[in-house]
Amino acid sequence: MSQPDVDVVVVGGGPAGSCAAIVAARAGLSVVLLERGPFPGSKNMYGGVVYPRILDELIPNWWEEAPIQRWVTRRSTMMLTDTQALTVDFRSEAWGKPPYNGATAFRPDWDHWLAGYAEAAGAQLLTDTTVVGLIRDAKGAVVGVRTDRPDGDLTARVVIACDGVNSFLAKEAGLYEHADAKHFTLGVKETLSLPKEVIDERFAVRDRHGVDIEILGGTGKVNGGGFLYTGLDTLAVGVVLKLPKLAAQQQRPEQLVAGLKAHPAIAPLVQGAELKEYSAHLIPEAGLTMMPKMTTSGMLVAGDAAALCLAAGIWLEGVNFAMASGMYAGEAAVEAVHAGDVSENGLRGYQRRLSDTFVLKDHRKLRRAPELVLSDRVQHLYPGMIANVAERMFHVDNPHPKPGVRRILAQERKKAGVRRRDLLRDGWTGFRSFG
Amino acid sequence: MSIVACLKWVSHPGEPHDERFSGMSPADQSALEFALRQAEQLGRDVTAITVGPSGADKVLRDALACGATHAIRIDAPTTAAGADVATAIASHIAGAEWVWCGDYSLDRGAGSVPAFIAAHLLAEQALGVIAAELHDGSVHATRRLDGGRRELLEVHAPAVVSVEGATARLRRAGLHSLRTANNASIDVVPATTPMHRAEFMVRPYRPRARELAAPPGDSPLDRLRVLTDAATSSAARGEKVTLAPADAAERIMRALRDWGYLTP
Numbered sequence A: 001m002s003q004p005d006v007d008v009v010v011v012g013g014g015p016a017g018s019c020a021a022i023v024a025a026r027a028g029l030s031v032v033l034l035e036r037g038p039f040p041g042s043k044n045m046y047g048g049v050v051y052p053r054i055l056d057e058l059i060p061n062w063w064e065e066a067p068i069q070r071w072v073t074r075r076s077t078m079m080l081t082d083t084q085a086l087t088v089d090f091r092s093e094a095w096g097k098p099p100y101n102g103a104t105a106f107r108p109d110w111d112h113w114l115a116g117y118a119e120a121a122g123a124q125l126l127t128d129t130t131v132v133g134l135i136r137d138a139k140g141a142v143v144g145v146r147t148d149r150p151d152g153d154l155t156a157r158v159v160i161a162c163d164g165v166n167s168f169l170a171k172e173a174g175l176y177e178h179a180d181a182k183h184f185t186l187g188v189k190e191t192l193s194l195p196k197e198v199i200d201e202r203f204a205v206r207d208r209h210g211v212d213i214e215i216l217g218g219t220g221k222v223n224g225g226g227f228l229y230t231g232l233d234t235l236a237v238g239v240v241l242k243l244p245k246l247a248a249q250q251q252r253p254e255q256l257v258a259g260l261k262a263h264p265a266i267a268p269l270v271q272g273a274e275l276k277e278y279s280a281h282l283i284p285e286a287g288l289t290m291m292p293k294m295t296t297s298g299m300l301v302a303g304d305a306a307a308l309c310l311a312a313g314i315w316l317e318g319v320n321f322a323m324a325s326g327m328y329a330g331e332a333a334v335e336a337v338h339a340g341d342v343s344e345n346g347l348r349g350y351q352r353r354l355s356d357t358f359v360l361k362d363h364r365k366l367r368r369a370p371e372l373v374l375s376d377r378v379q380h381l382y383p384g385m386i387a388n389v390a391e392r393m394f395h396v397d398n399p400h401p402k403p404g405v406r407r408i409l410a411q412e413r414k415k416a417g418v419r420r421r422d423l424l425r426d427g428w429t430g431f432r433s434f435g
Numbered sequence B: 001m002s003i004v005a006c007l008k009w010v011s012h013p014g015e016p017h018d019e020r021f022s023g024m025s026p027a028d029q030s031a032l033e034f035a036l037r038q039a040e041q042l043g044r045d046v047t048a049i050t051v052g053p054s055g056a057d058k059v060l061r062d063a064l065a066c067g068a069t070h071a072i073r074i075d076a077p078t079t080a081a082g083a084d085v086a087t088a089i090a091s092h093i094a095g096a097e098w099v100w101c102g103d104y105s106l107d108r109g110a111g112s113v114p115a116f117i118a119a120h121l122l123a124e125q126a127l128g129v130i131a132a133e134l135h136d137g138s139v140h141a142t143r144r145l146d147g148g149r150r151e152l153l154e155v156h157a158p159a160v161v162s163v164e165g166a167t168a169r170l171r172r173a174g175l176h177s178l179r180t181a182n183n184a185s186i187d188v189v190p191a192t193t194p195m196h197r198a199e200f201m202v203r204p205y206r207p208r209a210r211e212l213a214a215p216p217g218d219s220p221l222d223r224l225r226v227l228t229d230a231a232t233s234s235a236a237r238g239e240k241v242t243l244a245p246a247d248a249a250e251r252i253m254r255a256l257r258d259w260g261y262l263t264p
């Protein structure tokens, strides 16, 4: 092959793409970062919480300048039925100090900030440029990308596809064997504005401290979950919905968000807020079950494009997995270019890095979690059963004496129509995943 | 330097303090497109010029990516007054044959810069143009007049043409020219002419109050009628005259003085 235009082309200026570009450019490779939006992050949405500790190495003391809204110091997990709510609420002052834990941030700010580091490292960022296909050599190896601009072919030694969920590039490269609608959820979100003082008061936080509420139930007959996060003077409230169920129920996602907002446990928190933005996006939900092959000759896939988002009920983490996999893809590309071997074998360092780190370790550990969390029992039977148990435990029904928990449990299990065998099996799966 | 596109770096009206949303206005994009088409037709180069701080390099790089050959940034704050901006630009483009501008900038929008440039260059002008046809030695421009009428102008070099946003669609930059433009050097020159801060007029223009004799009429209603012109046919208010341009201008000035809009 004649001399390529650049060493590395990174497709997509999301968290995965920018981190890949930072690493490759810092190692001295010539890098072009292509983004279809007018600036990185302009087209991107998510719920709202990032866990940026993976940046410790890449951007020391990142917290001093990262564009964050609030540091998450309070984390609640809420289980909803139509009329009940059971919440486990945790708060830690330690999460409000360096090096912090999670933070709420807007993606147009976060992604733009991160891409600034890629540019500072020497990567060339080209915006308003959509990649429409791959260029391959006679043997089928990927040797560049085709963009929608005139004179738009760009050749490279390595292409890193960070083009997000439902990656057309990974599909075109034949890396996805089983792409199926049932592996995706649809996330929809409303950004609501409220004065900071009102948010501080309603959520019992001060200064830059904020709250992350993950919600099980609250999505009616459509399997899924919800979330509510605090920005500085905004709230992010939304639902994540299993696609086939959504289609079968013939319900509009915005109806389900409205339903969640009207729930007696949520309504007082969002009351009087003004709707600023409505957005929706797919999530690769199925984890290991749907993951593509990560490498082919001349190409690596990272972030959501490789289905690396961790969506396991009480955890919805995609940005940190994207940043980490982007970094590792960048490192593997550097290694391969320096060794002069960008074949699938030359790029195998990527898969090794994914396997040796939290990226695939967490996915392996939690591989059964997405299916369990979105199963009909967990979605439609357990929340009611557990909430009823709690209600009866805390209900003072004098002159009757307090009933024993075991008896309540057995009665509520029967009432909910849950078989003991299923309960034990789900409990064991849950224990093995989360335990 | 024969063809010049004057481009202003403006922020999005909805996000005035966020550079991510800044860029070239649609009118400036049209101006650049006309400049590029004319350059192709006449076999000339296009110089893109802007007055602004370093952030304004963005619009020059966009222009270079689309085919402009040179880029000049006169280093000055975006708050500079239109007349000063025009003086600075004119001092750098002496000898330009064709100068293309957007009709007015999105942020302040008086549309005066092109007129001032034309005055400095002693050039012909066609301002606020809604359509332009490029001919070998001239441009045929259409302007909007009151009452849906149009004015057709033929301007010859040296000329300044300012165009509205929808007059031409800026071509899409090629990938490799975009890459080259990102690294191209931009001539940054200091503003050597004075740069004053633009004074904003935030209220509508009102002529100064003048003392007038009470209108004739016996009853308050009669006087009110005279004052407000109510119930007089509008035809009676107009005056149709055929005069030479200089006499027509003098007639208009006299009428404005009589009506109290200008001090005698």
Ligand SMILES: Cc1cc2nc3c(=O)[nH]c(=O)nc-3n(C[C@H](O)[C@H](O)[C@H](O)COP(=O)(O)OP(=O)(O)OC[C@H]3O[C@@H](n4cnc5c(N)ncnc54)[C@H](O)[C@@H]3O)c2cc1C
Binding pocket: A011, A012, A013, A014, A015, A016, A017, A034, A035, A036, A037, A040, A041, A043, A044, A045, A046, A047, A048, A049, A050, A051, A129, A130, A131, A132, A162, A163, A164, A165, A186, A187, A188, A189, A238, A280, A281, A282, A283, A302, A303, A304, A305, A309, A316, A317, A318, A319, A320, A322
């Ligand atoms: C509703 C919802 C809530 C979520 N909540 C959270 C959360 O709270 N915390 C969390 O960590 N994660 C969350 N996630 C997951 C997270 O958003 C993703 O995992 C993460 O954004 C993946 O990053 P990425 O860089 O791989 O892809 P993306 O962020 O999707 O970036 C892909 C980039 O590629 C660009 N692109 C795409 N195609 C092309 C092309 N052909 N040419 C050029 N550019 C292209 C896009 O414009 C985009 O900039 C949520 C997701 C959703 C949908």
